[in-house]
Amino acid sequence: MAPEWRAAAAVPAAVLCQGRIPTVDLSAPAGRGELSRQMVRACTERGIFKAVNHGVPPRATARLDAATAAFFARAAPEKQLAGPPDPLGYGSRSIGTNGDVGELEYLILHTNPDAVAHKAKAIDWKDPARFSEVVNEYVEVVRQLACQVLELLGEGLGLSDPTSLSRLITAIDSDSLIRINHYPPSRCTAGDQLKSGGGASIGFGEHTDPQILSVLHANDVDGLQVLLHDVAAGEDVWIQVPPDPSAFFINVGDVLQALTNGTLVSIRHRVMASTNRPRLSTIYFAAPPLHARITALPQTVTAGAPRRYRPFTWAEYKKAMYTLRLSDNRLDLFHIGDGDGAVAGGDDADHE
Ligand SMILES: C=C1C[C@]23C[C@@]1(O)CC[C@H]2[C@@]12CC[C@H](O)[C@@](C)(C(=O)O1)[C@H]2[C@@H]3C(=O)O
Numbered sequence: 001m002a003p004e005w006r007a008a009a010a011v012p013a014a015v016l017c018q019g020r021i022p023t024v025d026l027s028a029p030a031g032r033g034e035l036s037r038q039m040v041r042a043c044t045e046r047g048i049f050k051a052v053n054h055g056v057p058p059r060a061t062a063r064l065d066a067a068t069a070a071f072f073a074r075a076a077p078e079k080q081l082a083g084p085p086d087p088l089g090y091g092s093r094s095i096g097t098n099g100d101v102g103e104l105e106y107l108i109l110h111t112n113p114d115a116v117a118h119k120a121k122a123i124d125w126k127d128p129a130r131f132s133e134v135v136n137e138y139v140e141v142v143r144q145l146a147c148q149v150l151e152l153l154g155e156g157l158g159l160s161d162p163t164s165l166s167r168l169i170t171a172i173d174s175d176s177l178i179r180i181n182h183y184p185p186s187r188c189t190a191g192d193q194l195k196s197g198g199g200a201s202i203g204f205g206e207h208t209d210p211q212i213l214s215v216l217h218a219n220d221v222d223g224l225q226v227l228l229h230d231v232a233a234g235e236d237v238w239i240q241v242p243p244d245p246s247a248f249f250i251n252v253g254d255v256l257q258a259l260t261n262g263t264l265v266s267i268r269h270r271v272m273a274s275t276n277r278p279r280l281s282t283i284y285f286a287a288p289p290l291h292a293r294i295t296a297l298p299q300t301v302t303a304g305a306p307r308r309y310r311p312f313t314w315a316e317y318k319k320a321m322y323t324l325r326l327s328d329n330r331l332d333l334f335h336i337g338d339g340d341g342a343v344a345g346g347d348d349a350d351h352e
């Protein structure tokens with residue numbers, strides 16, 4: 001059964017556990033059918049999994065890490081030439097425009113190569129072409145990984161066309177983003193935390209990702225936590241995700257939850273800044289084109305599971321999301337009230 005989500009209480013009150021993030025071996029030792037079942041199960045029960053043997057060349061991640069680490073090592077006035085985030089570009093501490101803050105600096109880029117080339121001029125004015133090439137190469141390999149995952153999910157969900165999810169993100173006008181987060185070492189040591197009652201500072205506050213799928217790669221510094229419902233304890237618990245630079249952490253976003261009528265769950269997560277080494281993470285947010293109409297896939301709407309969300313376009317969802325705070329539940333705005341959900345009439349995810 002899918003866990004239920006609600007906003008967590010104050011930061012230090014959360015219970016911390018380890019070891020509940022499923023690992024999925026993409027080399028499929030048990031065969032493709034078993035792989036797609038494992039993936040659907042992970043995304044239904046947890047909303048996140050760790051992908052190993054994923055086939056992404058280490059060179060692509062190493063080159064991007066080197067280029068972005070060099071950028072973050074620059075003096076503040078130089079970095080600010082690539083900001084403020086509009087919402088793309090360089091930002092520091094402020095997240096979005098509605099008052100959220102975190103202990104980080106970041107770059108957000110649209111994955112369209114023309115948009116990358118444009119921003120690269122402000123990010124690496126000495127060699128913008130090289131920066132663009134490194135970003136484009138990385139985007140290409142993570143997009144392929146995201147497509148592979150969406151096709152396996154499509155098969156596991158029994159879609160009439162298992163490519164209907166992946167086609168949303170390969171469209172030429174897909175609105176996918178790449179975000180690189182740099183969390184400086186925390187001034188608060190483990191000893192300070194114990195003295196102050198355990199409160200670590202927020203690197204990136206709790207939220208769900210709005211898009212279809214998020215593909216995260218990070219260095220070996222921890223901080224990522226996910227909120228899961230512990231049925232036995234009857235409460236939500238923050239689970240630490242042990243870092244693994246050789247793996248990708250793949251999570252369901254709000255749009256995939258809507259497309260699957262709540263079968264796959266968009267997981268609430270956050271980053272705590274509490275180590276004495278910098279965390280560098282890169283997230284590819286796989287998104288549909290702005291005009292794509294998001295409506296529950298027919299296979300996910302049944303008499304027992306009536307339609308949960310009214311159809312919306314990605315443009316409409318984005319507009320709503322930018323008016324909200326990071327921790328707000330955006331999908332609630334599109335939730336159909338009791339009694340007005342329909343069983344019939346859903347189309348496969350369509351591009352209008
Ligand atoms: C406070 C905000 C930042 C955010 C846009 C928003 O209004 C609500 C969603 C936030 C989020 C979370 C996931 C990604 O990091 C992000 C780029 C996205 O698409 O939605 C951020 C947005 C942002 O930082 O601009």
Ligand SMILES: O=C(O)CCC(=O)C(=O)O
Nearest residue numbers: 179181204224271281283
């Ligand atoms: O930086 C991280 O590890 C995760 C950040 C995140 O969740 C996001 O940028 O949406």
Ligand SMILES: [Fe+2]
Nearest residue numbers: 207208209269
């Ligand atoms: Fe996120």
